[in-house]
Structure formats: structure tokens, C-alpha cells
Amino acid sequence: MRFNYWQDFLSLVFPETCCICKRSLFPFENQLCKVCISQLPITNYHLIPLDNDLKNKVLGLAPVGMVMSYLRFSKKGLSQKLLHQIKYKNKPSLAKILGQMYGSFLMDNGFDQSWDEVVPVPLYHKKLKIRGYNQSEQFALGLAKALKISSCNHLIRKIPTPTQTNKSRMERWENVEDVFEACSPAEIKGKMLLLVDDVLTTGATMAACANTLQEHHPKSIDFIALAAGN
Numbered sequence: 001m002r003f004n005y006w007q008d009f010l011s012l013v014f015p016e017t018c019c020i021c022k023r024s025l026f027p028f029e030n031q032l033c034k035v036c037i038s039q040l041p042i043t044n045y046h047l048i049p050l051d052n053d054l055k056n057k058v059l060g061l062a063p064v065g066m067v068m069s070y071l072r073f074s075k076k077g078l079s080q081k082l083l084h085q086i087k088y089k090n091k092p093s094l095a096k097i098l099g100q101m102y103g104s105f106l107m108d109n110g111f112d113q114s115w116d117e118v119v120p121v122p123l124y125h126k127k128l129k130i131r132g133y134n135q136s137e138q139f140a141l142g143l144a145k146a147l148k149i150s151s152c153n154h155l156i157r158k159i160p161t162p163t164q165t166n167k168s169r170m171e172r173w174e175n176v177e178d179v180f181e182a183c184s185p186a187e188i189k190g191k192m193l194l195l196v197d198d199v200l201t202t203g204a205t206m207a208a209c210a211n212t213l214q215e216h217h218p219k220s221i222d223f224i225a226l227a228a229g230n
């Protein structure tokens, strides 16, 4: 009980604020206020998961089935602010909450039997050490919790991805082709996997991860990003 009093006192002195608009949060709110949640640029990819512009990015490059993104990425938009908080402002829990929100939405929209495991796109170990967490894994953990399945780190990133600015789509894909490795190949076979990343831009990372997983014969590979754009 004493702990609760102390928490109440702390929240009076240092009220938690919304990650986006900085307004003080109500006790029933977590990281984001209701107004900002209502303004999230949510997509409708769940309605056309097998045939959309995101799927087109990896057509012919990787064996990916459904491709979806929770948010539409736009520069200087709400999704960019969220990603900035998640990646650079030490907010892993924000990624997890967004994962839970999308996972619950997918559960309610017919995806409750779609996957056995969630597989986050890994960070290079040095980058992970610097940041302290993998934001894609945090998003994956939220998704997995809502979907009532596990998040499994089946992949490792062997070498850091070189800077990808000013490269064509194909060059970028070649760049990441040999970057990933499966660390638990026996556990991949026959599984319906949901590969998860924080951002989808060219599709190169998704393709590289999917091709690495495919070598170990999963039943299916689908993909979800927290945000996707051009």
C-alpha cells in the first residue's frame, strides 16, 4: 500500500506526460494520450494484406505472404515523432504499447490463428548495446502479447548494415542479402512466422530476413512494420 501512496505522490510532483503532445496523462493512459491515439495515421492494410504497395516492394525478391503496417509513415508527421521517441528517447515501452494496440486490433479482425511466432528483425549487437534495446523486438513483444503467441529471436545480424542512402532498390537488397543468419534453425521448420520491423522503406531488410528464414523451411512468412512509407 505504501508503494501506491509513493507512486501517487510522484505522479503529483512529476506527472507522466504524453510522448507526443506532452500533456499530462490521466492514470488510465499510458505513454500516449487519447487525443494523440485518435490521430494516429492508421492504415487499412489488414483488408488487403496479400496485394498492396508494401507487398509489391518484395514481389519476386522474397517468399513473403501478407505484408502490413500499423502506421503510415510521413516525414514530420505523427509516426515520425513516435519513431523518434522510440529509437532515440529511450522509450522501448512505447513500441511495446503500439504493438499491443495493433495486435489487439488484428485479433479482432480475423488474424487470431494466423501465426505461431513473432520474429523481430535483429539489431547488430554493437548497436543493441548502445541503445540498450531493439525497438523492433519491443514492438514484436507487444504484438505477441496481444496475439497470445511468443516472440522468438530466430535471427541475428552478422554485420552492421552499411549506410543505405542514395542507393537503388536492387543495390540495397544486395547490401543486406548476407547480413542475417538464423540462430535456431531447427525451431523454424513448419512454423507460421510473423516477421516484424519498426520501419519498412525499401523492403530490402524484410526480403533479406525472409530469405534467411526460408532456408529453414517455415510453413509461411508474413511481415508487419510499425510504420511504412516511401
Ligand SMILES: [Zn+2]
Binding pocket: 018, 019, 020, 021, 022, 023, 032, 033, 034, 035, 036, 037
Ligand atoms: Zn498526446
